[in-house]
Amino acid sequence: MTYTVHIKVMPHKELLDPQGKAVMGGLKNLGLAGVADVRVGKNITLQVNADSPELAKSIAEEASKKLLSNPVMEYFEVAVM
């Protein structure tokens, strides 16, 4: 069966996020008030062929660890639909 797996990769909360700071500057320049903080990460959607949702999740977690996230700077969350 094919499962849709969503992986969210975000910068660690303790770290500065330069891309988020740049976006916040851009929003201020556009006159959009009220935005106090911005953090920018990646969102990856996989179509995984696996026998069970658990197996699909473990494949996605392995992909996240080995290729999609940098554990020094980012954390990831995996959700199987």
Place this chain on the structure above:
Amino acid sequence: MTYTVHIKVMPHKELLDPQGKAVMGGLKNLGLAGVADVRVGKNITLQVNADSPELAKSIAEEASKKLLSNPVMEYFEVAVM
């Protein structure tokens, strides 16, 4: 009040996603079988100061339209936590 708003920006389903194709090639090289399709987008978390969740959502939608997404190639989804 401060609301946490999640914005998901993904390439349109009809369009080719070169970044996703590159990731799929990388996964194949790592020996991770079973992944049939990959799409890569952005995930943006805003902290918005607003009087109501509806107002926070409309600020985030305006930010998405004006700065965070390219409507020709991407769609976005906004969710207020």
